[in-house]
Amino acid sequence: MSNKLLVIGYVWPEPTTTAAGCRMQQLLEAFLSFGYQITFASTASKTEYSLDFEQMGIQEVSIKLNHASFDEFVQELSPDVALFDRFMVEEQFGWRVAEFAPNALRVLNTEDLHALRKSREEAHREEPAFRLDHWKNHPMTLREVASIYRCDLTLIISTYEMEILQQELNIPVELLFHLPFMVDVSDNTKEKLPPFDARNGFVSIGNGKHAPNVDAVKVLKHEIWPRIRKQLPESEIYIYGAYLPQQVNEMHSPKTGFHVHGWAENVDAVLRNAKVLLAPLQFGAGIKGKLLDAMRTGTPSVTTNIGAEGMQGDLRWNGTISDDWNSFAGTAVELYQNQTTWHNAQQDGIELLQTFYNKEVLQSEFGEKLLALRKAFKAHREQNFIGKLLQHQTLASTKYMAKWIAEKNRG
Missing domain, CATH: 3.40.50.2000 (Glycogen Phosphorylase B;)
Known part of the structure; x- marks a missing residue:
């Protein structure tokens, strides 16, 4: 029986228009090579540039925000791995996955550190010289780092971002995995x-x-x-x-x-x-x-x-x-x-x-990491006390806010 991956996308990936779309396509191809049966779900609308999932053999599902229908969907799907595309998606759906598919390995795909990009943009626009303190004290950093802790593994694309997360914020390396773009280099001569x-x-x-x-x-x-x-x-x-x-x-x-x-x-x-x-x-x-x-x-x-x-x-x-x-x-x-x-x-x-950026090497390392984590994910979660604390607080707040919004929408 195939392992099942649920990807919850911030958008439907567009490999021909964005690097983020290329990144997502590479991740999907990696999971297909590992033998996973993939379901891609998103609240977004498709565009003319959206990736053709049917051609890849990937099931696609349109989902609703703040709606109990997702709970039934994820419980029935019972994925082995749930991958959140960007921290905002984990904020929206992470607690639902944790509650209704508790045995699914939760993986966060950052694309990049959004708070770092945002704080640099603000510094550039306002013209103070950017310092790491701008990033460390940015409200979005708190949200992004909380999301990292709530997940079992976070994919980081840049060596610099791996470095600052560990050195500046003391995030345990066990929660992070450096996975840059994966390129077929066999014909690159x-x-x-x-x-x-x-x-x-x-x-x-x-x-x-x-x-x-x-x-x-x-x-x-x-x-x-x-x-x-x-x-x-x-x-x-x-x-x-x-x-x-x-x-x-x-x-x-x-x-x-x-x-x-x-x-x-x-x-x-x-x-x-x-x-x-x-x-x-x-x-x-x-x-x-x-x-x-x-x-x-x-x-x-x-x-x-x-x-x-x-x-x-x-x-x-x-x-x-x-x-x-x-x-x-x-x-x-x-x-x-x-x-x-x-x-x-x-x-x-x-x-x-x-x-x-050797695709063959990187895919192999990623596959081994996933396998090891899935075998020991309960012990892994026990060691992540801050993650447990944040997950508890999220369930106590975001869950009830989402239920309130759902009831308001129904009325």
Whole structure:
């Protein structure tokens, strides 16, 4: 009999528009490889970009918030593992899973630390220099960390986030598991990638619903691109991303080589044709799917320290990291013009992928972790006293608030 996984999604995943969608697809593929029978449930509405679950052999269910129908559903399903996609979903449904499917291993997929991203965005907007104290004292951090404690295991995508959770907040390592993006590196060789001479133009990619991406396009338009065009007057840059806001679409300027194209149906094709990817990210969290995609397609990148955070260990970046826009533009031009520099950067990207993002290795480690936890989850929960305390408090508060809302809605 197959093991059963219930995934409760914040949204229906969109792998062609967001890194979070790619991440969820990778997790689902991992569980399928472990032999799990998967049910994906969400309160959200689907879009034209939503993942085709039928093709993957995954059952999909639409669920209601603050509704007793979920209790019956999860009790009947009786999953072996329940995976919450983002801490907000665990807040909404975690207590129901704990009460009506108590033997299910509860796993939290953070995508990134939302509170870290939010506190950095606020610091950037208000312009005090960001400090970790901003994150530690942010109200969202309290919610996110409480969710981590209530779960049996939390998936962390960034080495930096693993580090600050343990060192700054003393969260036990037993509750955390570092699982970055998982990439098939078997075909990732120079020989199978388009060469330097076959590529043309700069590229930038990012979903328009994500504030760091919109900010990065503004920086490109007003700070970096004028500097690059001064050195390379005939150069072109192509901006791609789903859900781009009007303010970004209005930046389209073919005369200055600044082309805004919107959603790219085939990101790999776009990146394989480009010579250099630019990602001047000033805030954010997690690790950046666009930068990993650049490595996969052999495209060197120029980004910031925030962009590369938690991605490279002690290895060289596949391009350049700079927070100074003069230097950023200068190194982008150097990569674009110097074939030797470009090839070296491409090779650094291949090495990074093989060292940190090997799908086969990561899936194996994740599978072993799940197996070990499922065998000893009762002892694991006994050791997590803070988690038990928070679960008790949640049942005593959130449960009755949800029941009150349900009764109010019924009336």
